[in-house]
């Protein structure tokens with residue numbers, strides 16, 4: 001039996017499904033994840049959901065400092081005992097979605113990496129939170145459901161192409177590090193997973209006159225997937241068809257195209273056309 005499984009068994013801990021508690025225990029896999037996260041000896045790491053510390057241990061070996069945020073109070077003594085020898089670790093108990101992360105991470109060297117085998121129930125809000133919260137982050141290295149990884153890595157016109165992919169690809173250069181089968185976790189989740197790395201871009205993938213307008217247009221593109229972009233613009237911006245069609249023409253786009261087919265560049269051109277009109 002692995003050390004993680006031993007520790008959980010000895011502590012009589014009951015997994016909380018509601019907290020997305022699916023733990024990793026294979027030391028080779030954990031080492032490969034820490035390697036894929038690209039953490040270097042002069043870099044600090046924010047780990048979300050350390051659980052029993054199995055990934056944390058590998059991160060502590062590679063990083064300058066690790067700050068681990070864990071919601072489940074029951075895990076803190078277990079984690080503290082297991083990590084007693086790691087002098088470069090700080091543990092904070094709390095909900096990553098509720099904590100003031102600017103404050104919590106104030107002592108980390110900037111920019112820092114975020115590494116996590118995240119609880120899947122907060123995947124999308126957590127990624128949004130990390131990308132829009134103004135944190136000085138160098139990259140996100142995250143275990144997510146395979147389906148979410150496919151979405152983040154999708155291209156215009158793919159089923160998964162939508163607001164999450166647009167947000168991630170606008171700000172980062174996401175790539176798949178490895179697929180991770182459900183059997184690698186204890187207890188195994190119902191879905192397969194993937195470890196993805198999202199290095200933040202120095203500047204966004206496309207230049208826009210207004211980010212707010214860009215993300216409003218991106219949301220409009222998927223307001224109703226069956227409708228053309230013109231119809232979605234009419235609904236989102238409360239304008240008549242001729243106005244929406246004029247914006248499309250000004251952006252060099254076909255009036256009949258569906259929003260789900262539009263690339264970052266096309267959405268940016270459309271957002272700029274609307275912004276300056």
Ligand code: SAM
Nearest residue numbers: 022023024049050051070071072095096117119
């Ligand atoms: N890192 C460990 C591993 O790889 O084995 C545990 C990963 S487990 C998928 C997710 C962890 O996130 C659990 O320890 C869970 O208690 C914790 N967690 C769940 N919701 C959280 C939240 N809102 N804030 C911080 N931690 C959370």
